[in-house]
Amino acid sequence: MRKITSSGKRADYTTAGVPVxxxxxxxxxxxxxxxxxxxxxxxxxxxxPGFHAIxxxxxxxxxxxxxxxxxxxxxxxxxxxxxxIEIHPGATIGRRFFIDHGMGVVIGETAEIGDDVxxxxxxxxxxxxxxxxxxxxxxxxxVIVGAGAKVLGAITIGRGARVGANxxxxxxVAPGIAVVGIPAKAVVTRDRVETQKFMPxxxxxxxxxxxxxxxxxxxxxxxxxxxRRVEELESERGDAHNSSVYxxxxxxxxxxxxxxxxxxPVSVESGPAASC
Numbered sequence: 001m002r003k004i005t006s007s008g009k010r011a012d013y014t015t016a017g018v019p020v021x022x023x024x025x026x027x028x029x030x031x032x033x034x035x036x037x038x039x040x041x042x043x044x045x046x047x048x049p050g051f052h053a054i055x056x057x058x059x060x061x062x063x064x065x066x067x068x069x070x071x072x073x074x075x076x077x078x079x080x081x082x083x084x085i086e087i088h089p090g091a092t093i094g095r096r097f098f099i100d101h102g103m104g105v106v107i108g109e110t111a112e113i114g115d116d117v118x119x120x121x122x123x124x125x126x127x128x129x130x131x132x133x134x135x136x137x138x139x140x141x142x143v144i145v146g147a148g149a150k151v152l153g154a155i156t157i158g159r160g161a162r163v164g165a166n167x168x169x170x171x172x173v174a175p176g177i178a179v180v181g182i183p184a185k186a187v188v189t190r191d192r193v194e195t196q197k198f199m200p201x202x203x204x205x206x207x208x209x210x211x212x213x214x215x216x217x218x219x220x221x222x223x224x225x226x227x228r229r230v231e232e233l234e235s236e237r238g239d240a241h242n243s244s245v246y247x248x249x250x251x252x253x254x255x256x257x258x259x260x261x262x263x264x265p266v267s268v269e270s271g272p273a274a275s276c
Contacts, residue, residue, distance in 0.1 A: 023095055027054060030096030034118060049083035050099030056082075060089035091125075093117075094141065101147075110134050110154075114141035120165070122148040128170075129153075140175070 025041075031051060032038045044051055056079035063072035072089035080086045084103040087093075091107045094115040099105055101121035107113075110133070111125040123145045127135035137151045140158055146165035151157060158175030167184040177186045 024055065026096060027051060027098075030116065031098050034098055035100060049085060049102040053079050053083045053085035053087060053099060053102060053105075054093065054097055057087045057089070057091070057093060060087075061091075061093075064089040091136075108136035111136035112138040114139060114143070114159070116142050118144045120145065120147040120149075124150045124152070126150065126152045127154075137169075 028041045028044045028051065031044050031048060032041070038044050038048070056075055060072045060075040060079070063069075063075060069089075076087060076089045085099060085105045087105075087107045088109040088111075090109040091111045091113070093107075093113045094117065096116045097113060098118045099120075100118065104122040105119055106124045106126065108125055108127050110127070113125075117139050125137050125139070129135045134154045137153065138156045139145070139151070140156065140161075142160040143157050143163070144161075145151065145157075145163040146167065148166040149163045149169065150167070151163065151169045153170055155169065155172050157163065157169070157173045158177075160176045161173045162178035163169055163173070163184065164178065164180030164187075166182075167180050168182040169179060169184040171183070173179055173184070174186075179186050181187075
């Protein structure tokens with residue numbers, strides 16, 4: 001089935017209109033390719049809540065497309081109770097979709113997800129308006145969204161982009177770049193993302209600027225600047241003090257005043273005036 005993205009482009013998000021269980025083996029193989037902990041297809045089929053959630057979503061979407069809305073919502077709620085993953089039956093999800101760990105994932109009604117997309121636990125694909133039209137994000141093929149990230153509104157995350165853990169994305173993300181932070185900002189360019197095939201949790205761990213270190217470096221630079229300024233002011237104050245002392249003592253500037261440690265005796269006049 002071909003869907004229209006928010007940018008007006010067509011994308012092959014093959015969900016509705018195909019047999020519900022046609023791509024189950026492909027889904028399992030996709031999970032095994034991206035999770036080194038998966039040891040067998042049987043383990044994935046029996047023990048992976050992300051796989052259970054997508055299978056039940058296929059059933060719910062099948063009902064939704066036939067306008068069996070109540071039944072579709074019931075299947076979705078059962079999946080939520082069993083897996084902790086809430087996917088609205090109206091969401092459009094492509095092939096080889098993988099939700100790792102899964103707990104706390106929320107995918108809204110008008111969300112569109114391409115092929116080979118990977119989400120971690122705690123991800124929200126949420127809406128930001130009350131209108132009945134497109135209000136949830138579009139994730140193009142190959143996107144990875146890290147744990148706890150929130151992608152909000154009718155925005156588009158470009159093909160192959162990476163959204164770091166706990167990022168909050170409220171604007172379009174260009175294809176092939178990595179974004180982190182609140183609000184999310186680009187930290188890795190497309191060419192570097194392409195060379196780094198695996199990016200755990202969608203987060204470029206070695207390329208993230210440390211905000212604490214950056215703040216401390218800024219403070220240290222300011223302290224160094226202030227220290228130099230204080231030394232300059234103390235030097236100027238000392239020169240001014242020495243100049244004033246020399247002027248009041250009658251000794252030319254730059255000439256040391258002799259001091260042998262012996263004070264001159266003070267004479268006291270005798271006579272009638274003194275006795276008074």
